[in-house]
Amino acid sequence: MNSDRAAANDVDVDLGRLFGSLRRHWLGMLLFALISAALVFLLAAAATPKFRAETRVLIEQRETVFTRPQGEEAAVPAALDAEAIASQAEIMASAPILTKVARDFDLASLDEFDTSEPSFVEQFLTIIGMKADPIAVTPEEAVLASFREKLEIYRVENARVIVISFSSEDPRLAAAIPNAIADAYLENQRDARQQSNADATEWLEPEIADLRERVREVEERVARYRAESDLLIGQNNTVLATQQLSEISSELSRARAARAAAEADAQAARRALNGGGSLDTLPDVLESGLVERLRERQVDLQAQIADLSTTLLGNHPRIRALQSQLSDLDAQIGSEIRKIITGLETRAETARQREEDLTAEVNRLKAESARADEEQVELRAxxxxxxxxxxxxESYLTRYREASARRDRDLLPVDARIFSRAIVPQEAYFPKVLPLTIAAFVAALLVGAIVLLLRELFSGRAMRPAYAHGETEAPSAASAKTGTAKPAAASPELPPAPRPLDMEPAAQVPTTPAGLTALDIEKAADRLVANGVTRALFISPEGDEAAAAAVLVAREIADTGLRVLLLDLTSTGAASRPMLETSSYAGITNILAAEAQFADIIHADLYSDCHVIPIGTADPARALSGIDRLPLIMNSLTTAYEIVLVECGVTDAAGIERLADDNTQIFVSLIDPEDEAIEETAEALKEEGFGSPVLVSPVGHEPETVPPGRTVA
Incomplete structure (x- = not known):
């Protein structure tokens, strides 16, 4: 049997019943959506329109080949990388620029920047410490804070573009502010460059003066050292001693060659003279003009003597005279040749002496050049x-001239330009009345549908029992009692089992006491469902027999598909006995005594979908010690079930005080209309402020049979 109860507590989501709730409550959902849309429409229509405009600034290098200082590369500098562009965006949003723009436009005098009267939300945030106290903030800071809330400055991804966006209630102000911020940024950057240029000029002036003095002193030291060291510079920027050494060395080489040639000529002539050889073959003799003329004269005399010898004898005076002239001529030729030989020897001696003189001069210049080289090392330093x-x-002078020229000509281009200025917007970006209204309508429909679906799920109306594998329906009441459950389709001829009651139904509803309303079971159930009552308390002044009313109403409500629970608070368990197989189940006393949990005390009615909590098996005295937890238990049950019925038995107004809430309906079970306890109980409840109770009687109610497919749970 425990396994049957466990199976009865397993449920699945009934999608048909779940989404069927949307069909049943579509009118309420539509009304809620229309009201929400209308409210949003009114709020949007009443809201102050806001306009937005934006200015775009391109960060780029503005220097040209004509304005760029010498030495700077034409490539994009590292100052235009992503981090630098983000830094420029921060400069645009800096306090000095925003303060200047706010003062230029006198934003403090505009209503939309007036923070002297904070809204309720701002006051609340100030109280809880999430916002600064407006009294402690200066007006300028307040205007600047409001300014920043309406301003948005950001960098376009993968581009060197910065967007300045501003929103305002005035479209002209929305366009003017971004343009003013961009202009103020360019002016700020230009001033920064001018200041940097001026600082560089001021720094260069004394530096140039000091450098000029140092250059003069160093050049004087160079000249003085060169003069003291006799390091005179000749051609080709070389020391004079070194240059002379080179020239004398060349001259010495030529002298040596001339001396060698002269000695060779003198030795050849001396050998020819001493050896008796012919001197006419000597180059100097052949080159002598006098010897050549004497030779010609000699040849002429010899020709005359030969001519005369043909006619005259050798002793003829004329021949003798010619021979005498010829002898004198030979003597002259010999004398001249000897002079030539003597000249050759003299020339050789002269060349030798010249060589010796040049050698001495070369040695002197070598020593002088070595000394000059040593001194030239210090000179080069x-x-x-x-x-x-x-x-x-010279570099400082060039920089100074460039800086002075850029300052005088005001040529300091900023690495940014405005390529898209903000224009006055013609259409407000907020509020978009129609889109907001449509969105609110759709959102309200979705929220309403979600709320209804959640309500169905948590109430249990969208749940159905989970059957064992292979079963299509729950076992019937008769099979549940015997423990031999069969599918309903397999036993359609089973006779219906009546609901056991401890009383016999009467033919008609008895007459009620004067002034009180009496309902039958169906009307009482309909009243609870129609009024949306979540909690119903049944009082039975006539004893346990009258507790049948609460059982019948609970079953009637369960038949409508609502999730309903009956809590039995009678001392004898009269309400739960006809719903369970035995009275030994754990119940309310067990949870009050902290001996069980909700899953242990909630059981299924044998003949309906109603759930029941019996009186329980715990010690009553121990359960009474936890009676203060009863209101919390009731709240938990009301959250889990759509309707909770409590059979209180014979009690008074004080006994139900812990159980009632604002949405509670009180019933008094009626069997005998002549019983005075009924009227006394009704009067007592009325006097205690519970109002007039509703009488409900099980008399005349025909018990329904358990239809096929009815689950024990």
Missing amino acids: LEREAAAQRELL
């Missing part, structure tokens, strides 16, 4: 220092 100081001075 001084010249390098002078050259470095001179180059630095």
Whole structure:
């Protein structure tokens, strides 16, 4: 039997019943959506329209080949990388620029920037510490804070473009502010460049003066050292001693060659003279003009003597005279040749002496050149220092002239330009009345549908029992009692089992006491369902027999598909006995005594979909110690079930005080209309502020049979 009860507690979601709730409550959903849409429409129509405009600034290098300082590359500098562009966006949103723009437009005098009267939300945020106290904030800071809320400055991804966007209630102001911020940014950057240029000029002026003095001093040291060291510079920027050494060395080489040639000629002539050889073959003799003329004269005399010898004898005076002239001529030729030989020897001696003189001069110049080289090392060091100081001075002078020219001509281009200025917007970006209204209508429909679906799920109306594998319907009441459940389709001829009651139905509803309303079971159930009552308390002044009314009403409500629970608070368990197989189930006393949980005390009615909590098996005294938990238990049950019925038995107004809430209906079960306890109980409830109770009687109610497919749970 425990397995049957466990199976009875397993449920599935009935999608048909779940989404059927949307069909049943479509009118309410539509009404809620229309009201929400109308409210949003009114709020949007009443809202102040806001306009937005934006200005776009391109960060780029503005220097050209004509304006770029010497030495700078034409490539895009590292200052235009992503981090630098993000930094420029932060500069645009800096306090100095925004403060200047706010003052130029006198934003403090505009109503939309007036924060002297904070709204309720702002006051609440100030109280809880989430917003600064407006009293402690200066007006300028308040205007700046409001300014920042309406301003948006961001960098376009994968581009060197910064967007300045501003929203305002005034379209002209919305367009003017971004343009003013962009202009203020360019002016700020230009001022920064001018200041940097001015600082560089001011720094260069004393530096150039100091460099000029240092260059003069170094150059004086170079000249003084060169003069003291006698390091005179000749051609090709070489020391004079070195240049002379080169020239004398060349001259010595030529002298040596001339001396060797002269000695060779003198030796050849001397050998020819001493050896008796012919001197006419000597080059100097052949080149002598006097010897050549004497030879010609000699040849002429010999020709005359030969001519006269043909006619005259050898002793003829004329022949003798010619021979005498010929002898004198030979003597002259010999004398002249000897002079030539003597000249050759003299020339050789002169060349030898010249060579010796040049050799001595070369040796002297070598020593002088070595000394000059040593001193030139120090001179070069001084010249390098002078050259470095001179180059630095020239560089500073070039920079100074460029900076001065850029300052005088006001030529300091900023690496940014405005390529898209904001224009006055013609259409407000907020509020979009029609889209907001449509969105609100759709959202309200969705919210309503979700709320209804959740309500169906949590109430249990959208749940159905989970059958065992292979079963299509739950077992009938008769099979549940015997423990031999069969599918309903397999036993359609089973006779219906009546609901056991501890009383016999009468033929008609008895007459009620004067002034009180009496309902039968169906009307009482309909009243609870129609009024949306979540909690119903049944009082039975006539004893356990009258508790049948609460059982019948609970079953009637369960037949409508609602999720209903009956809580039996009678001392004898009169309400739960006809619904369960035995009275030994755990119940309300067990949970009050902290001996069980909700899953242990909730059981299924044998003959309906109603759930029941019996009185339980715990010690009554121990259960009474936890009676203060009863209201919490009732709240939990009301959350889980759509209707909770409580059979209180014979009690008074004080006994139900813990159980009632604002949505509670009180019933008094009636069997005998002549019983005075009925009227006394009704009067007592009325006097205690519970109002007039409703009488309900099980008399005349025909028990329904358990239809096929009815689950024990």
